[in-house]
Amino acid sequence: MSTQPQLIGLIDRPRPEVTFGVVQTHEDGWLIDAQPFVMTRVRNLFRNGRSAWNCGKFTHNPVILPKTPDSGKDLLWLLDRHPLDVGDDVWHDLTRYSERYDRALAAAAVGDSNHSFDLSHGALQMAKPPYWYQAGYVNLVKTVRRILNADWIGGGKSVSLIATLCEPDARPALIVCQPHLTLQFREFLNEFLPDATVQVLKTGMKKEIKPVDVVIVGYTGLRPWQDVLVPYPFRSICFDEIQDLRHLDTEKRRVSIALSERADFVTGYSATPIYNYGSEIWSILDVLSPGCLGAQGDFKREWCTGDRVNSPAALNSYLKSRGLMIRRTAKDVKGSETKPQKQTITLEGDMHTLRQVQDVAKALAMSVLSNRVGESEKSARELDWKLRHATGVAKAKPAAEFVKMLCESGEKVLLFGWHREVYDIWKYHLKNFNPVLCTGSETPAQKQAAKDKFLKDGSCQVFICSLRSGAGIDGLQDVCHLAVFGELDWSPQVLDQCIGRLRPELNKEEILAYFLTIDDGADPFMIERLGDKRSQSDGIIDGKDSEGEILEDGPPADRIRQMAEAYLMLIGEEIPVAEPQSGLHAEVASALRKIKLPSSSEREMQEAIWAALPGLVPDALVEREYRIGERGRLDFLVTSGSDSIAVECKIDQTGRGSVYRQVRRYIEEADVSGVVILAPWSGVSNFVVEDVPVTVVDWAKAKI
Template sequence: MAIVRTFGKLEFDVNDKQWIISEAAPHVCIKLKSIFPKIPKHETVPFKIMHSTENCLDLAWFIDRYPLEMCNSHKAILQGGKAKQLKRLDRLESILLPSYSPKDSELKHPAKARHYQQVARDVNIGCNRMLLGDDLGLGKTVSGILMLLESSNRPAAVVCPIHLVKHWTMKIAEFTDLSVHEIKTRKIYSLPPADVYIIRYSTIMGWVDVFSQGIIKYALFDEIQDLRHDATSKYNSAKVLADNATRVTGLSATPIYNYADEIFNVLNLIKPDCLGSYNDFIREWAGGCMSNKIIIKDPKALGTYLRENFLFLRRTRADVGMELPRINTIVQNVDYDEAEVERFEELARILAIKVTQGSFMERGQAARELDMRARQVTGVAKAKAVAVFVRMLIESGEPVLLGGWHREVYDIWQEELNDLQPVFYTGTESSRQKNESEKRFINGDTNLMIMSLRSGIGVDGLQKRCSTVVYGELDWSKKVHQQFTARIDRPGQTNPVTEYYLTSDAGSDPLIIDLLALKESQATGIIDPLQAVSEQYSDESRIKMLAQQYLTKKQ
């Protein structure tokens, strides 16, 4: 029997649950540190590696190339861990097969999760830490809620931007019976018992000491691209929460940027060292610099690597098209300029009084002005937030038809999105200019067409280029929206159409949304599609309701 040369010694510490490598040759130490980045570059033997099935698989692979002296009992432990990890990987791969049958969700009746949302949950449970990057409109919120329903994941923490706090609170209540507590301040206090704690990114830094105790079993970071800069207190506070949780999910439709350091930071927060050390990652994946940013040399290769290692799961609308309705309607709350709204409040109150108490002539004139000004102010107040949302869609590869009404709003969009070279189809452009805009959009010269809500009658061809509508401003008439969406939802459209209603909590939007009877549940298509016919309101009644809204606000 040939004598096998060994390059060191490997032992298992039963008490501390770690592997100890000693007496390793120098060149073996260098190779070992490249595979296990948690070993500091300056450290010398003995090296200590925490016991996990993942580490067992890597150690078993390593000693095939560099045999290490081991006793039989420790070898059995290593092989057992390796076998469990291989079984785990086989299980994860089987979940992604079309034939996979997930367990039923426990959402409130009649809500029902889609197959691909349940797949996301099961992959997340299997790999513990994952970045979910499904396309906008595919219901990442529901995928996250399915994770919250797992008893082993509670108590859980949902960390999100301030404008999504209400969204998460409402969705959890809509689809589950879980108890929720919103943490609104950085000042620490005794937390009441709850299944889910919702906290803003801007607040999390005050709770580092609490989260470091490991009281949170599962951490979900919505719009995790907010954490792409690791030099911020927000990032480091979030990392304390993530490091002390058993499972972690990051949600973002646009999580993968071409900037290497930002990609690294996001994934390193979700699963530390999953990409090795920062220097190792830059050496392997970076391809140059632009504006002091390190660029990934082959983004597609990185994306493939992340998917194959179950660090990143992404499905496009095309991937799950058979499960989507013909039109997928999404109501998305966005930020607004409070100062802009406040400047209008006093005028709105005066007009509202005239609408309800003035003479016949005064009522008519005041109603028209209140309607016009309220919608204009609402559109201007949220215009920049709308631009951010539209940019996110376009940068994820989606051409967008953006609907609006007021010139002041168009001007803001043009300024904010000028680098995307938008074309306009509104009441200002001549017929020739409109035709040119239509041609440029259809030919792919630009990915953004800004169109007036009541323009474009008879336009055909947009459906060959675009399947995404964004309502940056709203109309009182549901028919106007239906006709506008029909600009792309017509014969020749090969993809499911998604329409986004971007709304604010101020101005005319809340009332318009109520009157249009838009259902947020359509956003993910998990509620029974059969709905009662919505109540219709006359022009006179809705203006009186708008006036009453401003009068009530001042009482």
């Protein structure tokens, strides 16, 4: 912004004689301290405001607003309605952010409609001119400078990216992409912007950036190259497949923000930026334009319940009207949309493989549902890996037979999976069709060689690709129109990216996608999740109203807990309830697991508990041989306040029916609030009898 408008703003600013409070600069934004009737309006208007207790002159609870264009614009409106004392520095800040809001609004309204592609005298010329909608995007970028391009898969986002780099004020530029796409981007630049000088950064090479027009680095290269990249005077930063930055607290995201803060133009590209919950959009846009949606807490307070966006379609409208995101579909551009045909094929899997892991998977599922801190989290990771791995192996051979049938008819096949052992089975059974691999184990050069062979060698009919390595690969549509999913992913957006590699809009053949499943293992649950209602991604990216979410992927713990329940139901096992995590019950159960117990007799076991338990629960009263009823006794009764936990020891394995009868007796005669039983045990270890939680500690598996 020039100096003159700033001076005019200060000269013309209102200076009311009567004010009802003050607006001050705070380290976290703008602090509003005003009389109660004004603060009521402030809290109703600014849902993203945060309380600043006991630091106000006019109110005990001032509000801090994040410094965003939205807040600046709304705060100026508030000052017109309720005059507050504002210093010149704060006024300058407010008008600056408000003008940013106005410019973005105007640019979002007209920028995309300007389809001319006019370059200056010193610009690099494109060998192939961009399409009209790509030119419209370039003109929009020139005005808003920071934006997410979420055009449809196959919509030429790579060409749109390259077209933004023609002008001299956009270079030098840095393109950040997935590691296996660095060489492909160099090829794109050679094809569309041949006069641009390019450097691809690789691990192991001398950490020096040459004076070139475009530097390309993989996301995994951001951390080792950060000391060279961050201080380099890049004018443009372009994040391809920006969904890689959706996770908070990663080093590559921190480096990306540092790069973004120093650049003039920052753009992101992904048709599927949201893989799970809608709150991921904050993480992505905050990289492109730090602070554009306020702090994460501010964004969640205004838009979300937890991580779930309350109104995805409204957020879509907001992001597009603010010039933060642009999204065109094939129907918008071409007037029609080519959708791939999808078919689920149920195979006869190798049940022996699944039976081999059934006991382990059952134990892990029980542990996941136990809610024991540390143990359940580890079990969740193991259950997810073991059950999906066993499912993949169980159907690997029949999946290979299905692909073999397609290849024998002369087709080339894009085959997606996840586990290395599954790839090995496929390679063996499909060896006559010369399969090549593009997974997490190959270098970018090896992946490029595999793609070249698949495209040019007629005898190479199978391209085995990792589910998470499919994003961004281009050219496969020239020789292939069949996608086969030998394994599934939790995210439908990952599956969309995989199918998108066959470019439905450009492919001469109809795209066919086959999802191969079995009626056991992880598949039934994953299919149910993938077939659920529409996602937040549909609402936020496409602006569609949705009643629910497709694949409520969410926190892994929630997802795996549900898979654990589904698996236990599938194999006919009872689902345990969660063990209490606080209170006397949890304290007693935890203490008993720490005691090394003799197994020769119940009397010796009770002696060991009597010697150790009082010291492990010092704030509770431990009583031994506690009398209940006329002739009954409890081995131990542990009491604290209104809580009383019965503890019983069993040297021999006991049955579920016997335990139920005992627990009911304890409830009736001792009015206990919980029961902990030490006994050799198999099956559900946490359950409820008449609303009283029961935990069975298998003393044979005690930790100490």
